[in-house]
Amino acid sequence: MNTNGRIEVKNLNFYYGNYQALKNVSMTVEPHQIVAMIGPSGCGKSTLIRIFNRMCDLIPSTRVEGKVLIDGKDIYTKDTDVVSLRRKVGMVFQKSTPFPKSIYDNVAYGLKIIGIKDHRVLNETVEKCLRRSALWDEVKDHLGKSALSLSGGQQQRLCIARAIAVDPEIILMDEPCSALDPIATARIEELMAALKDEYTIVIVTHNMQQAARVSDKTAFLMHGQLIEYNKTTDFFTNPSNKITEDYITGRFG
Amino acid sequence: MSRHDTSDLIFRRVLAAFPITVLIIVAGIFFELVYSSLPSLHKFGIGFLYHSIWNPVEENFGALPFIYGTCVTSLVALLLAIPIGVGAAIYLVEYAPVKVSRVISTLVDLLAAIPSVIYGLWGIFVLVPFMRNVVQPFLGKYFGFLPLFQGPNYGIGMLAASVMLAIIIVPFIISVSREVIAAVPFVYKESAYALGATRWEALSNIVLSYGKAGILGAVILALGRAIGEVMAVTMIIGNDPKIALSLFSPGYTLASVIANEFAEADFPMYLSALIEIALVLFLVAIIVNILARLLIWSVTGAQSAEAVK
Amino acid sequence: MKDLVLKSFDATRLRREIWDKVMVVVLFLCAACVLFILFIILWHLIARGLSSLNPAFFTHLPKAVGESGGGMANAIIGTFVLLLLAVGVGVPLGLGAGVYLSEYAHQRFAQTVRFMTDVLNGVPSIVFGIFSYTVCVLPMKSFSAVSGGFALGLMMIPMITRTSEQFVKMVPHQLREAGLALGLPKWRVITGIILPSAIGGIMTGIMVALARVAGETAPLLFTAFGNLHYTQSLMQPIAAIPLQIFNYAVSPYSDWHRQAWAGALVLIVIVFIINIWAQYFVYSRKRWSAGK
Numbered sequence: 001m002n003t004n005g006r007i008e009v010k011n012l013n014f015y016y017g018n019y020q021a022l023k024n025v026s027m028t029v030e031p032h033q034i035v036a037m038i039g040p041s042g043c044g045k046s047t048l049i050r051i052f053n054r055m056c057d058l059i060p061s062t063r064v065e066g067k068v069l070i071d072g073k074d075i076y077t078k079d080t081d082v083v084s085l086r087r088k089v090g091m092v093f094q095k096s097t098p099f100p101k102s103i104y105d106n107v108a109y110g111l112k113i114i115g116i117k118d119h120r121v122l123n124e125t126v127e128k129c130l131r132r133s134a135l136w137d138e139v140k141d142h143l144g145k146s147a148l149s150l151s152g153g154q155q156q157r158l159c160i161a162r163a164i165a166v167d168p169e170i171i172l173m174d175e176p177c178s179a180l181d182p183i184a185t186a187r188i189e190e191l192m193a194a195l196k197d198e199y200t201i202v203i204v205t206h207n208m209q210q211a212a213r214v215s216d217k218t219a220f221l222m223h224g225q226l227i228e229y230n231k232t233t234d235f236f237t238n239p240s241n242k243i244t245e246d247y248i249t250g251r252f253g
Numbered sequence: 254m255s256r257h258d259t260s261d262l263i264f265r266r267v268l269a270a271f272p273i274t275v276l277i278i279v280a281g282i283f284f285e286l287v288y289s290s291l292p293s294l295h296k297f298g299i300g301f302l303y304h305s306i307w308n309p310v311e312e313n314f315g316a317l318p319f320i321y322g323t324c325v326t327s328l329v330a331l332l333l334a335i336p337i338g339v340g341a342a343i344y345l346v347e348y349a350p351v352k353v354s355r356v357i358s359t360l361v362d363l364l365a366a367i368p369s370v371i372y373g374l375w376g377i378f379v380l381v382p383f384m385r386n387v388v389q390p391f392l393g394k395y396f397g398f399l400p401l402f403q404g405p406n407y408g409i410g411m412l413a414a415s416v417m418l419a420i421i422i423v424p425f426i427i428s429v430s431r432e433v434i435a436a437v438p439f440v441y442k443e444s445a446y447a448l449g450a451t452r453w454e455a456l457s458n459i460v461l462s463y464g465k466a467g468i469l470g471a472v473i474l475a476l477g478r479a480i481g482e483v484m485a486v487t488m489i490i491g492n493d494p495k496i497a498l499s500l501f502s503p504g505y506t507l508a509s510v511i512a513n514e515f516a517e518a519d520f521p522m523y524l525s526a527l528i529e530i531a532l533v534l535f536l537v538a539i540i541v542n543i544l545a546r547l548l549i550w551s552v553t554g555a556q557s558a559e560a561v562k
Numbered sequence: 563m564k565d566l567v568l569k570s571f572d573a574t575r576l577r578r579e580i581w582d583k584v585m586v587v588v589l590f591l592c593a594a595c596v597l598f599i600l601f602i603i604l605w606h607l608i609a610r611g612l613s614s615l616n617p618a619f620f621t622h623l624p625k626a627v628g629e630s631g632g633g634m635a636n637a638i639i640g641t642f643v644l645l646l647l648a649v650g651v652g653v654p655l656g657l658g659a660g661v662y663l664s665e666y667a668h669q670r671f672a673q674t675v676r677f678m679t680d681v682l683n684g685v686p687s688i689v690f691g692i693f694s695y696t697v698c699v700l701p702m703k704s705f706s707a708v709s710g711g712f713a714l715g716l717m718m719i720p721m722i723t724r725t726s727e728q729f730v731k732m733v734p735h736q737l738r739e740a741g742l743a744l745g746l747p748k749w750r751v752i753t754g755i756i757l758p759s760a761i762g763g764i765m766t767g768i769m770v771a772l773a774r775v776a777g778e779t780a781p782l783l784f785t786a787f788g789n790l791h792y793t794q795s796l797m798q799p800i801a802a803i804p805l806q807i808f809n810y811a812v813s814p815y816s817d818w819h820r821q822a823w824a825g826a827l828v829l830i831v832i833v834f835i836i837n838i839w840a841q842y843f844v845y846s847r848k849r850w851s852a853g854k
Contacts, residue, residue: 055443083578087449087571097444100462109458110448114567115574121566159444166448167567264749265666271658272667272675275719278655279678282685282693289696340592348586349593357593364600366837368777370804371826374811375603378610378819420599427596449571451582474684481686483780484804488812508780511688515695516784531692535685542684546677 004071005031005169005200007052012066014047014224016059021047023224024066029217031169034192034201036211036232039221040247045204048221049172052202053089054082070170087114090163094175096155098147103130103139106147106158110166125165133161134191153184160191164199171195173203177210189214208248212236220244283535290529292522301529307494309514314526316533318494322504326411326486327479329500330418335472337419338426343456345427346434358431365424373488376417381408381489384416389501404499407491412500414490418482422475429471433464470548477541481534483508507534611827614820619828624790624806630817634825636792640707640801641776641832644786647711647796648718648775653768655715656722660764663723664730665752675723683720690716691781699785707793707800710786714778718771725767729760762843769840773833779804803829 007029014022022044029035037045050056051068054075068075075085087110099106107126116122126143130136135157139150147158156176163171173192177185192201192214205211211218211232218235220228220243228235228244239245287294293301297314304315341361345354385408392402392412437460445455461468491503492513507530518524618633625632659679663672690713698709733756741751757764779802782788787799788809803825810822 053447055446058439058443058446081575083449083451084571084575086446087567089447091443091447093440093444095438095440097441099441099444099459109445110450111567111570113448113450113454113458113578114570115577116566116570162448167564172447258747261748264747264752268658268662268666271655272662272671274655275659275675275682275723276678278716278719279682281697282689285693285696286689337592337595340589341596344589344593348589357597360597360600363834364596364603366773366833367603368779368804368829368833370777370779370807370811371607371830372603374807374822374826375606377811379602379606423596451578453582453585454578457585477684481684481688483686483688484808488808508686508688511692512780512783515692516787528692528696531689535689538684538686538689539681542681546680 003031006069006071007170007200007202008067008069008072009048010067010069012048012051012064012068014044014051014056014065015063017061021224022051025221025224025226027219027226027229029170029200029202031200032196032198033216034196034203034214036215036218037202037204037221038206038208038211038218039227041206043221044224045219045221046174049091049174049202049204052170052172053086053091054080055086055091057082087166088168089170089172090166090168091172091174092156092159092163092176094178096152096159096179098150098155098158100146100148102144103147103150103158104143107161107165109162114166129161129165130158132164132195133157134187134194135161151184153180153187156180156184156188157191160188160195164195168199170200170202173201175204175206178206185210208236220247222247286528286532286535290525290532293525293529296522297526301526302533305496307510309518309523312520312522314522316507316526316530318496319505319507319510319530320533321496322411322490323480323506323508325500325504326415326418326490326506327476329412329415330422330479331472331476333416333419334423334426334475338423339430339461339468341423342427342430342434343461346431347452347456347460358428361424361427364420365428369421369482369484370488372417372421372485376413376485376489380417381413384408384410384413388412388416393501400498401500404497404501406501407503409489409491409503410501411490411497411504414486414504414506415500417485417489418479421482421485422479425475425478426468426471429474430464430468433467433471434460436467437463466548466551470545473541473545473548477538477545480506480537480541481508483512487512607823607827607830610820610823614824615827619821619824623792624821627815627818632821634801634803634806634821634828636789637801637803637806637825638828640786640789640793641803641829643707643793643796643800644711644714644782644802645772645776647707648714649768649772651712651715652718652722652771652775656719656768656771657726657764659719660723660726660728661730661752661757663727665748665756679720679723682716686780687717687778688780688783690714691783691785694781694785702797704797705785705787705799707786707796707798710782710800710802711796713781713785714775717775717778717781718768721771721774722764722767725770726760726764729763729767730756732763733759765843766840769836769843773836773840776836777804777829777833779808803832 009025009027012022012025013020025048037048039045047056051064056062064076099109104126107129108122111122111125127136130139135154138154150158177188195201215232217230218232219226222243228239228241236248239248293314301316303317305317306313306315307318345357385406389406393406396402441459441463442455445459486506487509490506490509492505492509493503494505511527511531515527518527618631620633620638621635622633623636659675663675694709694713698712699705737755737759738751741755782802782805786802786805788805789799789801793800807822807825810818
């Protein structure tokens with residue numbers, strides 16, 4: 001079993017131009033855990049996970065201060081290979097993003113671009129990943145069909161299959177269920193539990209019940225500050241911080 | 254109240270005359286073209302389209318040389334203009350700083366506003382000598398084993414016309430591709446990056462495949478424009494109704510034969526044959542337009558379907 | 563499997579990186595190439611045009627072959643006459659159709675008209691020349707300014723229809739309702755309220771269409787035909803700058819070539835001025851609505 005996939009954040013500050021989106025955040029995500037990030041919209045939770053794979057680099061005039069280590073390596077040094085980092089840190093988005101290709105080619109995409117052409121390997125990986133993401137039985141007879149023909153929930157599971165095909169260590173999920181119905185959401189949540197033994201998963205969610213259901217640890221952010229980060233069971237039953245308590249009781253009833 | 258109703262009704266009726274007139278004009282163009290080409294249609298039938306002899310003296314008319322010349326120049330022009338146009342569009346949207354991109358886009362629109370007779374003038378005095386002295390000797394020397402680049406080098410001819418057409422349609426391809434590429438949602442690019450794709454891989458595999466229907470629509474419209482282009486081509490293609498494999502040799506297009514010979518067509522069958530060529534152009538324009546519209550419709554249709562989902 | 567991914571990744575990483583860098587350069591070169599061509603064309607136009615341009619160009623008639631000097635006064639006037647005639651044909655038809663489409667038309671009918679104007683927009687310019695030839699020149703038995711203006715006017719219709727429909731539709735609904743609430747009949751609301759508030763956009767559409775046809779040559783070849791003198795009547799052939807450029811450019815005389823370059827410079831300046839003017843209407847409209 002692979003023990004990689006550890007994220008350490010030390011005194012992280014993040015700025016969009018003059019606006020400070022994250023203030024002195026420090027936290028550690030242990031391998032093979034599911035960490036949920038919650039907080040009001042605009043609190044910086046989506047920004048934080050986009051820092052883990054340097055996706056925030058794509059927005060001009062942003063600035064990172066502090067350290068982010070993945071498996072002990074600082075990812076914000078000059079000689080960090082962003083492409084390599086992103087292969088290692090996969091991501092699933094709020095809106096499912098199937099490429100306008102066949103189901104097969106969607107899953108195989110990450111392998112094809114790194115030059116893996118062997119059909120046997122590709123076939124095996126596609127099947128393995130689709131099985132892992134619990135999509136295989138639904139699509140095995142029409143792998144050549146366009147991925148756009150799948151339902152929303154299937155598309156999201158396809159995106160997960162596509163992400164695990166390149167063997168990442170960490171999977172970031174940015175509100176992966178917010179566009180899905182309850183049944184599709186339940187399937188994604190089951191899937192996350194099943195994937196935990198191989199991958200570290202960080203999920204941003206606006207749904208506190210979901211955070212309570214799926215995660216091992218929960219982080220609560222507000223106004224760019226990490227208010228509380230704790231074991232999920234303790235977090236929801238016995239929050240140590242008054243703000244957290246107000247937030248979760250306000251929401252739960 | 255009833256006075257209002259009456260005046261409204263009259264206004265509405267009068268106003269309705271305008272769109273109806275527009276319809277009548279389109280129908281009228283079609284009718285006039287068919288009617289005036291009837292003698293030629295009767296005499297040559299469908300063979301008009303594939304006969305390669307164009308001999309006004311013997312009243313023998315076949316449009317194949319013009320169809321050939323139009324196809325060859327338009328296709329070569331597309332081959333040149335598509336990669337450069339799409340490449341430039343990608344650069345403007347994805348790489349260039351916003352301000353630079355805006356300035357260049359304005360300049361490209363400027364290029365599109367230049368009248369075709371000015372392109373033709375520039376073609377005669379700048380492009381043709383350049384083709385004769387630089388490009389064609391080079392192609393002849395290194396690619397002369399291809400039949401495309403053989404034969405006497407006049408400068409004027411199908412290659413020069415193709416390059417000219419490429420210059421004329423490239424701004425059009427750029428401006429449409431720019432819109433199409435900019436319209437691809439950012440998250441798809443992020444998805445490719447998240448799988449470890451490089452920037453170029455994300456652009457070429459994902460962004461372009463999202464935009465391909467729209468870009469294809471632009472290409473078809475550009476093709477329509479190339480087929481219908483008159484002056485710039487007429488001035489530099491050499492106007493010789495023959496079918497030659499070499500791009501160096503002079504040729505003729507549907508539009509340019511009309512421009513050149515219509516005023517001197519001195520007997521009815523000659524005129525009728527030229528008008529039949531115009532009819533062909535008209536029909537091709539309609540087909541090209543419908544194709545492009547269907548494509549664009551399929552793109553926007555798919556998008557709205559997605560939005561509903 | 564993990565090893566295979568890592569191995570392949572490392573094996574191809576450098577190649578992918580180089581490819582990524584190379585493509586940036588290639589894409590840049592594509593854009594640079596287009597810009598370069600634009601500058602070359604403008605450079606030739608300005609350099610050759612300016613050196614051939616003199617006051618006589620604007621005030622004199624063309625000289626006969628072999629005599630140097632002369633100008634394009636007749637063609638400059640001719641172009642403006644043709645554009646005026648074109649406006650006379652294109653603006654009422656385009657504007658009327660656009661307003662009708664926006665305010666009254668049933669979906670089916672509107673779709674048909676829109677499709678037809680799109681078809682018209684894609685019709686090669688030379689076809690308009692032939693149409694005008696068969697409906698104007700043949701019955702009148704003479705090339706004429708009217709037939710040339712008619713051909714150009716037809717070419718303006720699609721763009722004017724489209725833009726006026728679009729801008730009339732953009733007029734806020736409250737304005738209409740306010741007018742109707744005052745008890746005005748609908749036609750008074752349209753002519754008195756809607757058209758005036760959409761006028762900026764409509765004017766832009768008209769100007770852009772005008773700029774497009776100002777440089778057209780093909781539809782004039784066998785309608786306006788050209789004329790070496792001033793035209794006395796709209797029923798006579800008339801000169802136009804683009805026609806004159808064409809005739810001079812394909813002639814074997816270097817003095818005429820110079821005239822062609824001068825004409826080209828004047829023509830492009832006219833076209834650009836109309837285009838910039840067109841933008842002014844949109845901006846002034848924006849200012850107006852921003853000021854509200």
